[in-house]
Each structure stands twice: as C-alpha cells, then as structure tokens.
Amino acid sequence: MIVGAGGHIDHGKTALIKALTGVDGDRLKEEKARGITIDLGFAYLPVEGGRMVGFVDVPGHERFVHTMVAGASGIDFALLAVAADDGVKPQTLEHLAIIDLLGVKRGLVALTKTDLVGSERLASVAGEIRAAAIGTMLERADIVPVSALTGQGVDELRARLVAHAADTGERSEEARFRLAVDRVFTLPGVGVVVTGAVLSGSVRVGDRVAISPSGLRARVRSLHTQNRPAETARAGERCALNLADQGVSKEAIQRGDMALDPELHAPTDRIDARLRLLPGEAKPIGQWFPVRLHHAAAEVGAHIVLLGDDPIQPGESADVQLALDRPIAAAVPDRYIIRDASAQRTIGGGQFIDLRPPARRRRTPERRAQREAMAIADPYAAFAALLSTPPFAWDLVAFARDRALSAAHTHRLAGKLGLVLLQSGPSTISVSPERWRIFASSLMEELARYHAENPDQQGIGRERLRLMLQPRLPAPVFVVALQKAVLNGELVLDGSFVRLAAHTAHLAPQDEDAWSTIAPLLGGAERFRPPRVRDIAETTGRQERDVRRLLKLAGRMGWADEVAHDHFFLRAAVREMTSIVADVAAQVEGGAFGAAQFRDRVANGRKVAIQILDFFDRHGMTLRKGDLRKVNRHRLDLFGPLTLSAEAVGGESSLVGRSDFKSEWGSEPVSGGFDSRSPSPVVQRAGSARPTRPPQPDRRTRPVR
Ligand SMILES: Nc1nc2c(ncn2[C@@H]2O[C@H](COP(=O)(O)OP(=O)(O)OP(=O)(O)O)[C@@H](O)[C@H]2O)c(=O)[nH]1
Ligand SMILES: [Mg+2]
Numbered sequence: 001m002i003v004g005a006g007g008h009i010d011h012g013k014t015a016l017i018k019a020l021t022g023v024d025g026d027r028l029k030e031e032k033a034r035g036i037t038i039d040l041g042f043a044y045l046p047v048e049g050g051r052m053v054g055f056v057d058v059p060g061h062e063r064f065v066h067t068m069v070a071g072a073s074g075i076d077f078a079l080l081a082v083a084a085d086d087g088v089k090p091q092t093l094e095h096l097a098i099i100d101l102l103g104v105k106r107g108l109v110a111l112t113k114t115d116l117v118g119s120e121r122l123a124s125v126a127g128e129i130r131a132a133a134i135g136t137m138l139e140r141a142d143i144v145p146v147s148a149l150t151g152q153g154v155d156e157l158r159a160r161l162v163a164h165a166a167d168t169g170e171r172s173e174e175a176r177f178r179l180a181v182d183r184v185f186t187l188p189g190v191g192v193v194v195t196g197a198v199l200s201g202s203v204r205v206g207d208r209v210a211i212s213p214s215g216l217r218a219r220v221r222s223l224h225t226q227n228r229p230a231e232t233a234r235a236g237e238r239c240a241l242n243l244a245d246q247g248v249s250k251e252a253i254q255r256g257d258m259a260l261d262p263e264l265h266a267p268t269d270r271i272d273a274r275l276r277l278l279p280g281e282a283k284p285i286g287q288w289f290p291v292r293l294h295h296a297a298a299e300v301g302a303h304i305v306l307l308g309d310d311p312i313q314p315g316e317s318a319d320v321q322l323a324l325d326r327p328i329a330a331a332v333p334d335r336y337i338i339r340d341a342s343a344q345r346t347i348g349g350g351q352f353i354d355l356r357p358p359a360r361r362r363r364t365p366e367r368r369a370q371r372e373a374m375a376i377a378d379p380y381a382a383f384a385a386l387l388s389t390p391p392f393a394w395d396l397v398a399f400a401r402d403r404a405l406s407a408a409h410t411h412r413l414a415g416k417l418g419l420v421l422l423q424s425g426p427s428t429i430s431v432s433p434e435r436w437r438i439f440a441s442s443l444m445e446e447l448a449r450y451h452a453e454n455p456d457q458q459g460i461g462r463e464r465l466r467l468m469l470q471p472r473l474p475a476p477v478f479v480v481a482l483q484k485a486v487l488n489g490e491l492v493l494d495g496s497f498v499r500l501a502a503h504t505a506h507l508a509p510q511d512e513d514a515w516s517t518i519a520p521l522l523g524g525a526e527r528f529r530p531p532r533v534r535d536i537a538e539t540t541g542r543q544e545r546d547v548r549r550l551l552k553l554a555g556r557m558g559w560a561d562e563v564a565h566d567h568f569f570l571r572a573a574v575r576e577m578t579s580i581v582a583d584v585a586a587q588v589e590g591g592a593f594g595a596a597q598f599r600d601r602v603a604n605g606r607k608v609a610i611q612i613l614d615f616f617d618r619h620g621m622t623l624r625k626g627d628l629r630k631v632n633r634h635r636l637d638l639f640g641p642l643t644l645s646a647e648a649v650g651g652e653s654s655l656v657g658r659s660d661f662k663s664e665w666g667s668e669p670v671s672g673g674f675d676s677r678s679p680s681p682v683v684q685r686a687g688s689a690r691p692t693r694p695p696q697p698d699r700r701t702r703p704v705r
Helices: 013-021 029-034 062-072 090-101 119-133 154-166 365-374 379-387 396-402 407-417 433-453 462-468 475-487 509-522 533-540 544-556 571-587 595-602 606-618 646-650 658-665 697-701
Strands: 002-006 041-046 052-057 077-083 106-112 143-145 178-187 191-200 202-204 208-212 216-225 228-230 232-234 238-244 258-260 268-277 289-295 298-306 317-328 335-340 346-354 420-424 427-431 491-494 497-500 560-564 567-570 622-625 628-632
Touching: 002 013, 002 062, 002 090, 013 041, 013 052, 013 077, 013 106, 013 154, 041 154, 052 062, 052 154, 062 090, 062 178, 062 289, 062 298, 062 335, 077 090, 077 119, 077 154, 090 119, 090 335, 090 346, 106 119, 106 154, 119 143, 143 154, 178 238, 202 216, 216 232, 289 317, 289 346, 346 365, 365 379, 379 396, 379 407, 379 427, 396 407, 396 427, 420 475, 427 433, 427 475, 433 462, 433 475, 433 491, 433 497, 462 475, 462 497, 475 491, 509 533, 509 544, 509 567, 533 544, 544 560, 544 567, 560 571, 560 606, 567 571, 571 595, 571 606, 571 628, 595 606, 606 622, 606 628
Parallel strands: 002 052, 002 077, 077 106, 106 143
Antiparallel strands: 041 052, 178 191, 178 258, 191 238, 202 232, 208 216, 208 258, 216 228, 216 238, 268 317, 268 346, 289 298, 289 335, 298 317, 335 346, 420 427, 491 497, 560 567, 622 628
C-alpha cells in the first residue's frame, strides 16, 4: 500500500511521517534550511509478512501543488494532515479536492500538533474538517489526533495504517507495465535510476521498457522496490529502476515521463475525457479554456474543447476534448487534474475516455455513443458496447493498448465476446458475432441480387461491394473479410471482382443463340482478319447495333476483344497473336521488331497488322518506339496463359520487363486504361488511345492475369 500525505504548509506532514517511520523525507539542503518540503519525499514502514507500507511526502506550499499532484498519483490511501492550531486552510481544501478527483478511495485525517491546543479547540477543528470533507472521499473518514512532538496518538495511527494495508487487495498485475516517473538521478557505479509508482502490471530485471512520450528504449539492469533490491516490481509498489542502453541519460528522461511496456508506447495530444468542475469555482468553463493539465507525474498546457452546447458550470460534470500542447503517455481510464493557466488553483479533473478521438465531427450522435461506450470502466463491457456503435468494427489491438491490457487479458476478451477478428497489418479489426452474421448474409444477398440482375457479368467490383455493406470496413480489412468467406468456399475473388462461387457468367438465351451464329464467322482461317461489325450485320441480316451490342457482351465474357473500333477478334486468336509477337521478338537481334515482321506471320494487310500492334501497345504488352516494338514479358499472359517457344521465354534480350524498359528506351510504356487485374480488358477505339498513364508501382509485384 502506498500512503500519500497531504495538507497545508507547515501542518506537520513531514514530521508525522518521520514519527511513523523514522525517516525524514526532507532530504534537500534547501528543504532543511527553509523547514519546508519542496520535492517529494519517500519513506517505508515494514509490516508483518515482509510487506511494506510506502509513504509519499508532498509539499504543502501553494507554489508546489504540481509536485503534490505528481506525488499523489498512484497512491492507495490518503493521509490528510490538519494542524490543530491552524485549522482548515486553502491547501487543506485543495489537496483534499485533488485526492478526491484522483479517485483515491480510502484515507483518514491526522489532526496534528495536538500538543499545542486544548480539547475545545481540537473539537472545533474536527468540526471544520467534517464540514470541509462533505461530498468528498473523506466525508466519513476517521479523524485521529496526533502529536509528532510528544508522540501522542502516533502508535494508534500507525496501527490503523497497518490494518488498512492488510486489507489492501493486490492490484491487478495482469495489465501491462506502466511506471510514472517522478525522479531521475544518477548513482556512481550504477548509472541512471528512475523512481515512481508502478501504476499497472509488473516489471522484472532484464525487461525492456520504453520511455514515453520520447520513445527512448532501455533495459532494466536492476531494480529496487521499497528501497530494497528485488527481481520484480508490481502494481501498487514504489520502485526504482536502474536503466541502461544507448541514449539513456539523466537528461533524456524526466519527471512526468512514463516507463512502460514498449507495446504501450503511443503518446497522444488529444484526449476525450469526463470533466468535473469543482463547486467552489467562480466562473463556468467556456470554449477553448486554457488550463494546466496534470496526469500522473506529468504536467502539460492544454485547452478545453466543449463537446456540449453550454459552458460547464461549477459543480457540473461533462464530456470534453482535451487538446494538449504536447503528447503524453496516458491510458484509459486514468485520472487527471486541471489547474488554471497561471497555476494558482485547482479547477477540476476527471477521467480519460478516449485517447484517439477525432478532431472533427466530435459532437455527432455517433461520437456521443462511442464516448459512452468507452467511458465504461470494465473493458469487456466497454468493448462490447463499442462494437455496437458505428462503424461496428473496431481495432482490438488499439483498444487493448490504450487500456494497457495484457495479451492474455485481450485474448480472453476476444474469446468471451466471441469476436470475429480480421487481421490487417498491425491492427486486428474486430466485429461482434451478431454484426458479422448480418455482414456475411448481406454480402451473400447483395452478390446474389447482383448476379440475378447481371447474369452476363462475371462479378461485382470489390470497392463497389464494400460501399454497399455495413459495417463499412476499411478497404484492406474488407479484403480480409472477403477472404474469410472465400475460405468457406462461398465466394470467389477474381482479381478486383467478387462473385458467388456458384455463379458463372452466361448470356441470355437469345443472345446465346446469336453468338453461336456469329462466333464461327470470327474464327477459322480468317481469325487474324475477322469481319467487322458492318460485314457481320450484312452476312447475318441483323441490325448493326445488335451485332455491336452482342460483341461487346462477348468482350465482357472474355470471349472476344475489340482490337479496333467495331473490329472484334476471338480471345483465342488474340492469344495466338500474342505468342506470335513474342516469337517474332525472339527471332530478331535486340528484340526490337518492325510491323512488317509481324504482318508476314499473320498474313494480314499492313493496316490491320498495325491496328493489332496498336492494340497490344495500349495494353502495355508491346512497347513502341518509332517503327520498332519490344515485348513486355510481364504482360504476355494478359489474355490468358500462353505456350511460348523456349526462345521467347528465355530470350532476355528480346523481352523487356517494365523495370528495364525505362533505362533502355528512355520513356515509360503506354498503359491504355487496362486494369491488369481484370480478366476482361476495357476496349478502346483504335487510334484514340488515352493519354499515357505511368504504370502503378505496385503492378510490377503483382501477378498479371
Ligand atoms: N509542536 C509541534 N510542532 C510540530 C508538530 N509537527 C510538526 N511540527 C513543527 O511544525 C513545523 C512544520 O512541520 P513539517 O512537518 O515540516 O510540516 P509540513 O507539513 O511537512 O510542511 P511542508 O512540507 O512545507 O508543507 C516544524 O517546525 C515542525 O517542527 C507537532 O506535532 N507539534
Ligand atoms: Mg513537509
């Protein structure tokens, strides 16, 4: 148990701790000379069973309230000293308010210097204390009269503290390690030492820690708890860590830093929080109100962003956004205190709710619902509530980190809530089982409906599908979600298209009939110079418009390609011509061939041969410079798998990859608006190729279909 002293200046805190423990907390020369406490003092009282009660002595001087707050963070028990001769004074009240706002649940009042007054005075000061404590955690606390000078009441006070220590439950060690650094110094022969209260988790000799917010990494070379060497320090203990590593120095770490499990290092400068304004404040808090924010041992300038419409009145509580001047290492639901900008008085305080709130759209009903969920102390209940607020998909890793939950705890949470986890990069997006069922069934329904409405389409575009569904998952997470369904065998990812596993694209029966009469016209001996739309219309006695529509449909089915305007080739013929091109390139020195060489192989007229090559150019399969072309081997299988001659495959000189192309030919290859991942190319009019588009850098690493 850690006991934190509090109370007005000169009310006998230091003297009392010395009487209780034998340790004088005032160790600084200046403290001795002035007879006041300036910095935090620490003392330990061994109790039965080898345990220790730790004491944090704090200054009572109004100028050092920030130090008091640093000392009071992480304490279990408050010991408020009120001098019998002086009575309740400003810092009696301020320290009491701070202890109360910090959420310290237990404590008692030491009515000190009883040797200086009579029993009547004692009774009246006790009355003052009772009145001051109304509405605070000390409202019903014991008031124990003591004198550090005569020793009266000291044994009894000590006995009470020891009794309280015995029923202090162990704090959860399961959370990840966090220590609020309140002192940094170097010891000769030892090196850098930081001390502070272990706020959560535990640390062992040899562990690695991060110093946050700086991010400095260090190794725990040795440690002390309660002034004695130890192997492990746990939540609820005060400890000293001897840190070592590159960059670790007394200057690199300071009071207010947090030494923590490196997984937790994620400082923030914007926090949504619940704020209570003290009832004694004269004025309400308005928009962008400047304050000093105290969190654990850290102090930082901040502004209050109101999330409601009205200013916060004295005595009221409200949710606010805290915009900090610099990042701090925080966790939910940590307590904090705010003081006025000139550090004259304590104004209020509360608890952190969300460490990553949005800077915009922070007053929407969705945001309010999210905040309500995040304000729940129990992590299970909080995450369950969060998952039922938009966007219904939340990162469990970030949630666990911001609450300092251990890996085991997080794992149990996922199990207990039956979460569906979608792993994407460093995040684990989680969806509740109910939401997942809704998502999966609407996914199947949307696909089935799309297939019914578009039987001749191979599938629906992935992005379009994503935007149709709730929860609307981020694109990378959506892919992971789809893959889950793929694993179940329910759907198929076809490049950037998604379809039900059972779906195959097919034409309407009358189109099917028409195609069976037209397709033969495009094949056979004339496959490299098939008839154009108008010729087919004439031959078959159909409308030109009809023929065009049908051929476009065949294009979408991947059966034909529009090589030039109104000039369709069967996909098989295009594939054959691809092999020919590769072969032609392989035959010539340097792989650069002319149109005539290709024309001879397909026995075509020059015009058609060039249209075919232009078509290949547009798809980036051939790369043209002047009258010569090379083949881009990464795109050779654009129209389906090829059987290539050994020369064409191995002929490095004849086939260039994208990467070699630029240096060799001095320009980027043309990409004609064709999505290499889609099996059905976007057909363009011949001679109207779109402007050159630089190749997407990631295309190179992707298999080309
Ligand atoms: N007569 C009498 N004097 C006391 C008693 N306790 C403390 N004092 C005296 O009161 C003065 C202040 O005592 P401290 O213990 O330093 O007071 P403090 O609350 O620690 O003061 P700060 O840390 O500066 O806020 C000293 O001169 C003490 O000797 C007591 O029980 N009886
Ligand atoms: Mg003192």
